[in-house]
Amino acid sequence: MARPSRAHERRAALVAAARRAVIERGVLDLRLRDVAEQAEMSSGAVLYYFPTLIDLLREVQREAVDRFCSAREAAVRDEPDPRRRLAAMVRSGLPTGPDDELCVLLYELGTIARRESSYAAEHIRLYERQVGIYTGILESGAATGAFTLTRDATTIARNLVALEDGYGLHIVMAVPTLDTARAARLLLAAAADATGCALHDLEGDR
Known part of the structure; x- marks a missing residue:
């Protein structure tokens, strides 16, 4: 046998x-x-x-992207209130600190995307999948009257993901310029401006 x-x-x-x-x-x-x-x-x-090492790292990147996005989807899946869902989404995208292994891994692998098209494609998939989650939350909130969107949902979603990426990088740098709690407050303020809905006073916000 x-x-x-x-x-x-x-x-x-x-x-x-x-x-x-x-x-x-x-x-x-x-x-x-x-x-x-x-x-x-x-x-x-x-x-x-x-x-090749590139082939192996491509698989590392694919696995990391799926793990990160699945965690974000799980963080908002069971919350019926779009306001709380949006706040949870904001928090789920930020590194917990400079030693957040998964976020550091994604930032490291993202550096190859400028030179390797396959890595760029996976990085785009990461971005678009997060944009899709945000867009669904924003559209749901607008449909129920919880949000008054200042722009179309996809534009707001793209801006929020880009802000997360920027703030996240500041959190994991060798000399961090802000911590997770501060970054979350800044992102919630941006989300509040874009939705016409106060988010800082929800239970669990800091």
Whole structure:
């Protein structure tokens, strides 16, 4: 009887090892042997499962994007009040601090997007998926009368995601210029201006 293939397990282990290596070394200084050492494998064994380091990092990026967006979707899924859903969405997109592994990972991998079209495509998918969540919340709030939108929902959504990206980068920098709580207040203020709805006084806001 043929032995069951462990290729899926090995690939998953390599993705996890590459994720740790990116967090420790950063993308720009990352070498194939760094991943191999994390996985306790030879470089040749890594290349057996992923033809190049770029291929492996592409899988790391895809997994990180899905994990991040799924968490954001889960954060707002069961909240019926569009105001609270919007506030929860704002909070779910910011790093918890400079050591937020998933957000740091996404920022690191985003640096390759300027040079590699496949990474750019995944980065666009990350952006558009978040815009879609925001747009749904904004349209729902406008339909129920909770929001009076100053612009179309998609424009507001795109601006909020861009603000999140900018503030998030400031949070995870080597010398952070603001913390998560301050960034959340700034984003909630922008969302309030765009929706005509006070958001800072909702339960759980700071």
